[in-house]
Structure formats: C-alpha cells, structure tokens
Amino acid sequence: MRLVLLGPPGAGKGTQAQRLTTRHGIVQLSTGDMLRAAVAAATPVGLKAKDIMARGELVPDEVVVAIVADRIDQPDCAKGFVLDGFPRTPGQAEALGAMLTEKGLKLDGVVELVVDHSALVKRIETRVAEMTARGEAVRADDNPEALAKRLDAYKAQTAPLSEHYRKTGLLKEVDGMQTIDQVTESIDRVLGVAA
Numbered sequence: 624m625r626l627v628l629l630g631p632p633g634a635g636k637g638t639q640a641q642r643l644t645t646r647h648g649i650v651q652l653s654t655g656d657m658l659r660a661a662v663a664a665a666t667p668v669g670l671k672a673k674d675i676m677a678r679g680e681l682v683p684d685e686v687v688v689a690i691v692a693d694r695i696d697q698p699d700c701a702k703g704f705v706l707d708g709f710p711r712t713p714g715q716a717e718a719l720g721a722m723l724t725e726k727g728l729k730l731d732g733v734v735e736l737v738v739d740h741s742a743l744v745k746r747i748e749t750r751v752a753e754m755t756a757r758g759e760a761v762r763a764d765d766n767p768e769a770l771a772k773r774l775d776a777y778k779a780q781t782a783p784l785s786e787h788y789r790k791t792g793l794l795k796e797v798d799g800m801q802t803i804d805q806v807t808e809s810i811d812r813v814l815g816v817a818a
C-alpha cells in the first residue's frame with residue numbers, strides 16, 4: 624500500500640502514520656523527521672535546512688525531492704509506505720508522480736486529515752507542554768511565530784494539493800477532530816482495509 628497523508632501542522636499525521644506502519648506493515652516516510660535527522664547530523668542538507676525549518680518556512684523542493692527519491696529506493700519500501708509531510712507543494716506532487724511512474728508504481732490513496740485550524744495552535748501548545756514535562760527537547764519550530772508561518776505555508780502551498788488529488792480520484796477525507804482511535808478507524812474505512 625502506498626499512501627500520502629495530507630493535513631496541516633498538528634493535524635495528527637505523525638501519530639496516524641505510525642499506526643499505519645504497525646497495522647499494515649508499511650514504512651513511514653516523514654520528510655520532517657528525515658530533515659531533523661539531517662540537521663542533527665549536520666549533513667550538507669541539514670546545514671541548508673536548519674534555519675529555514677526553524678523559521679517555519681519550506682525547504683526548497685529539489686532538496687526534499689532528492690531525499691524522498693533516495694529513500695523510496697530502499698528495500699524496506701518495497702511493501703509500501705506512507706508519506707507524511709510530502710508532497711507539500713504542487714512541484715513536489717509533480718515530482719512524486721514522475722518518480723512513481725518511472726518505477727512503475729502508483730499511489731493507492733491520499734488521506735487528508737481535515738481539522739479546525741483554530742484547534743491546531745492549542746494542540747501544538749499541548750505537545751510542547753507534554754514534551755517539556757517529560758524533559759524532552761522541544762522542536763525549534765514549535766513556537767508561535769514559526770507555527771503561524773507553517774500554517775501560512777500550508778494554506779498557500781499545500782492546501783491546493785487536496786484539489787489536485789480530488790481530481791485524480793485519490794483523495795479521501797477523514798475528520799481529524801475525532802479521537803485518535805476514531806481517526807485510525809476512519810482511515811481504515813476510507814481505505815477499505817481491515818487492521
């Protein structure tokens with residue numbers, strides 16, 4: 624199964640992607656996690672991405688596309704994957720389409736977690752408070768200024784992808800305001816798969 628998870632920051636993509644991996648034996652490809660790993664390891668990509676990410680802006684398409692292209696060639700992706708945080712721009716969606724066509728693969732679905740934007744700020748504040756309480760490091764972009772930018776970037780560059788995938792018949796919308804378990808059930812339902 625090859626899936627894309629769409630949804631704004633704080634929509635719960637990471638949580639649901641994780642659940643999809645354990646339930647369906649596919650791998651989670653989170654460009655956010657891959658980029659944060661590159662920043663932590665101070666690789667050339669990490670050095671390029673660090674400040675852009677901390678500001679809440681988008682890393683250039685060619686950087687992210689190259690990372691994903693390398694990753695989906697790895698053997699563990701053969702059984703399928705769920706892309707979390709990619710594609711995020713029309714250019715990335717086009718690059719993904721080309722990449723898959725070239726490999727003779729296709730997407731099975733694009734699941735959009737539909738959430739109330741006013742709830743997102745609260746969710747991210749809660750995530751920060753919980754991580755701080757556990758003594759974990761908080762993400763550099765989990766602050767009000769960067770979050771506002773991430774939401775703006777989503778609205779301007781990522782939200783148009785819903786329309787694109789609706790036209791191709793791949794889009795499946797799920798109410799992301801339900802409980803975590805209910806969202807998981809709804810995803811299984813729209814995909815027509817049982818856990």
Ligand SMILES: Nc1ncnc2c1ncn2[C@@H]1O[C@H](COP(=O)(O)OP(=O)(O)O)[C@@H](O)[C@H]1O
Pocket residue numbers: 631632633654655656658675676677679680681682683684687707708709710711715764773
């Ligand atoms: N596909 C992508 N294209 C460009 N930048 C990306 C992409 N994925 C992640 N990033 C960078 O990493 C940051 C964090 O991404 P992510 O972990 O998916 O966070 P969230 O969905 O919570 O905003 C983004 O704000 C952006 O700077």
